[in-house]
Amino acid sequence: MRPDLAAIVQWVPKGARVLDLGCGDGSLLRSLWHEREAPGYGVEIDDDNVLACVANDVNVLQVDLESGLSLFADRSFDCVILSETLQTIHRTEFLMREMLRVGREVIVSFPNFGHWRARVQVVLGHMPVSEALPYEWYETPNVHHCTINDFEDLCRRIGVRIRERLALHEGRPVTTLPNLFGSLAVYRCTAD
Amino acid sequence: MNAPHDPNSVGAVVAQKARFDSPLKLRSGAELPAYELAYETYGELNAARSNAVLVCHALNASHHVAGYYENDKGNVGWWDNLVGPGKPLDPRRFFIVGSNYVGSCFGSTGPASINPKTGKPWGADFPVVTVEDWVEAQARLADRLGIERFAAVIGGSLGAMQALQWTLSYPERVRHAVVVAAAAKLTPQNIAFNEVARQAIMTDPDFHGGHYYEKGVVPTRGLRIARMIGHITYISGEAMAEKFGRALRRGQPGFDFDIDFEIESYLRYQGDKFSTYFDANTYLRITKALDYFDPAADYGGDLTAALARAKAAFLLVSFKSDWRFTPARSREMAKALLDNHRIVSYLEIDAPGGHDAFLLEDERYHAGLRSYFANIDL
Numbered sequence: 001m002r003p004d005l006a007a008i009v010q011w012v013p014k015g016a017r018v019l020d021l022g023c024g025d026g027s028l029l030r031s032l033w034h035e036r037e038a039p040g041y042g043v044e045i046d047d048d049n050v051l052a053c054v055a056n057d058v059n060v061l062q063v064d065l066e067s068g069l070s071l072f073a074d075r076s077f078d079c080v081i082l083s084e085t086l087q088t089i090h091r092t093e094f095l096m097r098e099m100l101r102v103g104r105e106v107i108v109s110f111p112n113f114g115h116w117r118a119r120v121q122v123v124l125g126h127m128p129v130s131e132a133l134p135y136e137w138y139e140t141p142n143v144h145h146c147t148i149n150d151f152e153d154l155c156r157r158i159g160v161r162i163r164e165r166l167a168l169h170e171g172r173p174v175t176t177l178p179n180l181f182g183s184l185a186v187y188r189c190t191a192d
Numbered sequence: 193m194n195a196p197h198d199p200n201s202v203g204a205v206v207a208q209k210a211r212f213d214s215p216l217k218l219r220s221g222a223e224l225p226a227y228e229l230a231y232e233t234y235g236e237l238n239a240a241r242s243n244a245v246l247v248c249h250a251l252n253a254s255h256h257v258a259g260y261y262e263n264d265k266g267n268v269g270w271w272d273n274l275v276g277p278g279k280p281l282d283p284r285r286f287f288i289v290g291s292n293y294v295g296s297c298f299g300s301t302g303p304a305s306i307n308p309k310t311g312k313p314w315g316a317d318f319p320v321v322t323v324e325d326w327v328e329a330q331a332r333l334a335d336r337l338g339i340e341r342f343a344a345v346i347g348g349s350l351g352a353m354q355a356l357q358w359t360l361s362y363p364e365r366v367r368h369a370v371v372v373a374a375a376a377k378l379t380p381q382n383i384a385f386n387e388v389a390r391q392a393i394m395t396d397p398d399f400h401g402g403h404y405y406e407k408g409v410v411p412t413r414g415l416r417i418a419r420m421i422g423h424i425t426y427i428s429g430e431a432m433a434e435k436f437g438r439a440l441r442r443g444q445p446g447f448d449f450d451i452d453f454e455i456e457s458y459l460r461y462q463g464d465k466f467s468t469y470f471d472a473n474t475y476l477r478i479t480k481a482l483d484y485f486d487p488a489a490d491y492g493g494d495l496t497a498a499l500a501r502a503k504a505a506f507l508l509v510s511f512k513s514d515w516r517f518t519p520a521r522s523r524e525m526a527k528a529l530l531d532n533h534r535i536v537s538y539l540e541i542d543a544p545g546g547h548d549a550f551l552l553e554d555e556r557y558h559a560g561l562r563s564y565f566a567n568i569d570l
Contacts, residue, residue: 017533041530047556050539054507055563061526062540071527 001031003171004083004109007186011107011164012036016078019103021065021095022085024049026058038079043069066090069098077103084184086110086151087142093158100160100191109186112167114147114179131170132183148179155189164188200278202234205259205269207299210336216294216329219484222319225308229333230292230299231255234275235283237338243570244339245286246330247271248347248354251422251478252470254298257290258283273553280562285570286343291333293326293354295477303473304405314473316402321477323353323485327361330354334365343568345504346370348550349517350478353485356525359502360487366504368568370561373514373550375521376495376528377486382516385425386479389418393472402473411472416463418475423462428513428546495528505535507564509557511549512542537564 001009005028012018016038020029023042026049032038041059044050053060063071066089080103082095087110089095099106111132112118118128127137135142146154148167155162167174167182174182209228216224232255237244247257249270258275260268275281275288292300295318303318310317334342345366347355352374359369375382393399396414400407427435436454451457491497506529510522519540529536543554550557 041536047542051556051559051563054537054539054560055567057567059535059537061536061538063523063538071523071530073531076530 001027002084003168004184004186005031006171007166007168008081008083008107008109009035011186011188012038012079012081014038017076018079018081019043019069019072019077020081020083021069021099022082022088023053023058023060025052026056026060028081028083029053029058030056065095068094069102072102074101075104079103079105079107081107083107083109084111087145090143092144093154096154096158096160100189104190105163106160106189107187108151108189109184110146110151112148112179112182112185113145114149115169115183116180117183119180130183148182148185151185151187155187159192160189161192162187162189198272198276200276201272202259202269202276202283204262205232205234205256207232207255207261209299210333212329212332212336216325216332218319218325219322220320224294224301224319227294227301227329228299228305229294229301229329230296231333232257232259232269232290233337234258234288234290235286237287238570240570241338241340242343243286244334244337244342245281245288245565246334246342246345246355246358247275247281247288247290248326248330248345248351248358249290249292250347250349250351251482252466253351254296255290255292256298257288270551273551274558274561280558281346281565286565287339289333289337289339291330293321294329295321295326295474295481297469297471297474302471303402303477304471313405315405316473318473318477320480322481323350323357324361326354326481327357330358331362331365341365341367343570344368344370344565346372347374348372349374349547350482353482356502357485357487359504359506360499363501363503368507368564369502369504370507370509370564371522371525372509373511373517373522373547374508374525375517376488376498376525378483379521383483385421385516386483389421390476390479392417392421393476396472399472402476404472410467412467415467415470415472415475416460419463419466419470420459423459425516426546426548428515428544430513431544431546434544495524496531499525499528499534500532502529502532502534506537507560508536508538509550509560510538510540511545511547511557512540513544514547514549516547 018040020042029040050062080099121128166186167178168184253270258269258272307314345355345358352371393414396411398409399411439454488495488498510519526538543549
C-alpha cells in the first residue's frame with residue numbers, strides 16, 4: 001500500500017463514514033472497510049478507475065470534483081479524504097472549503113515540492129521528476145504544486161486548523177526539517 | 193442487433209401470461225376488475241429464491257427482453273445485448289423476469305382488451321394507469337412466481353422509474369435497483385414533448401375520442417407524428433449529425449416537399465413502422481404515466497424525504513449526451529440517496545447516443561453493469 005494511504009487508514013476512526021475524493025480504483029476504501037469497518041463512498045472522474053471501483057464492490061460516484069461537492073450534505077461524513085489529488089485540482093481553495101463543509105475532518109496528502117531533491121532539480125534548471133513526482137512537465141496531470149510551508153500558509157489563510165501532520169520519505173516518517181526531507185505530506189485538519 | 197444464431201443468446205423463448213382475478217385498485221381511484229400480465233423468464237429460480245431479477249421496460253418495448261420466438265426468429269428481445277449467457281445479466285446465474293405492464297398493447301390487459309362490463313374493447317374507457325399501478329401489478333406477478341425478494345430490479349428510462357418505484361412501494365422486496373437513464377420526475381420540457389405527441393394522436397380524425405377500434409380504423413397519422421417527436425428527443429443532436437448529417441436523399445434539393453434530407457427519411461420510416469404495431473390509446477396512457485411520476489410530490493417536492501423509505505442498494509447510470517433525462521436528473525437521485533445514507537454508485541457515461549444510449553452496447557456501460565451484477569450475492 002502507498003505509504004500515505006497506510007497513514008490515512010490509521011487516522012480514520014473505527015466505523016467512521018468516509019468520503020474519498022479522487023478514489024482511484026477504490027483500494028483505500030476497501031482497506032478502510034476491512035480494517036476500520038468504515039463504510040464509504042468514492043468520487044472519481046476517470047472511466048477506468050470508476051469501473052475498477054464497481055468491480056471492487058466500492059461505492060463510487062462519477063462526478064467532477066472541480067464542480068464541488070454539491071451531492072453531499074453539510075457534515076454528512078466523519079472523514080473526507082483527498083489523497084495525492086490536491087495538486088491536480090484547479091480550484092484548490094474552493095475544494096478545501098467544500099471538504100470542510102461536508103466532513104467533520106479532512107485528510108489531505110500531497111507530494112511535497114519542497115523536498116530537497118525537487119529543489120536541487122529546479123536549481124539545476126529542470127522541473128523535478130521523482131518517485132513522488134513521477135511526471136514530465138508536459139504530461140503531468142498536476143496543476144498546483146505546493147510545499148509543506150505553502151499548504152500550511154493556505155490553511156492559516158482560510159481558517160483550517162491542522163490537527164496532525166506526517167511527513168514521509170520512502171515510506172518512513174521524517175521529523176527533522178520535514179519541508180526539506182519529506183517527499184510526501186499527510187495532514188489531518190478540521191474547520192476552526 | 194444479435195441474430196438468432198448468436199451463441200450468447202438465451203435462444204428461443206416463449207411469452208407467458210398470468211391472469212389476476214382480484215381487482216387492481218389504481219392511483220387514479222379507478223379499479224381494474226381483473227387483468228392479465230404478459231411476461232417472459234430466462235434462467236431458473238434457485239432453491240433459495242434469491243436470484244430473481246426483474247427487467248422493466250420503457251415506452252415502446254415489452255416483456256420480450258431477450259432471445260427470439262421460434263416462429264419469428266427476427267423478433268429479437270429489446271435488451272438482448274445485455275441479457276444472455278456470457279452477457280452482463282446472465283441467465284445462468286440469475287432468474288430474469290421481463291414483465292409487461294397493464295395498459296400496454298403487447299399482451300397485457302390494455303385499452304384494446306375487452307371491457308367485461310360492455311363486451312367491447314375498453315378504448316377511451318380504459319383507466320389512466322401510473323408507474324405505481326404497474327409496480328402493484330408486477331408485485332402480484334412476483335408473488336405468483338414465488339419471488340419474495342428480487343436480487344435486483346433494473347430498467348432504463350420509464351423502466352428505471354418502475355425500478356425506483358419498486359424500492360419505494362416494496363422496500364423489503366428489492367435488494368438492488370439498477371436505474372439507468374432515469375429521472376425522478378419529468379421536467380416541464382419533457383411534459384411538453386409528451387403533450388405535443390398526445391395532441392397529434394387526439395386530433396387525428398381517425399382517433400374518434402379513443403373508440404377507434406369499433407370503427408375499424410387506426411389514428412396512424414397521429415401515431416406517426418408522436419413517434420417522430422419522440423425520436424427527436426431520444427437521440428442527441430451530435431449523434432443525429434453523425435448519423436445523418438445534411439445528406440440529401442436525391443443528391444440535390446428537390447424544391448418540393450418530398451424527402452430531401454436523410455433525417456426526414458429516418459423519421460418517416462420510424463413513424464410508419466411504429467404506427468403499424470403500437471396502439472394510440474396505450475401511447476396516451478404511457479406518456480401520462482411518465483408525466484405523473486413524481487415520488488417527491490407527496491413530500492412537498494423533497495426527493496430526500498421521498499426516497500427515505502427505499503432500502504435497496506442503487507446503481508444509477510446516466511449518459512452525458514442524454515438531453516431528455518440529463519445526468520443532472522440522475523445526480524438529484526444520487527444526492528437524495530446519499531442524504532439518506534443509502535448505498536449508491538453513480539456512473540456518468542460519456543456516450544454519444546443520447547437517451548437511447550441505454551439500449552446500446554457501450555463498453556464502459558456494459559462493463560459497469562457486468563461487474564455490478566457479478567458482485568450481487570445470491
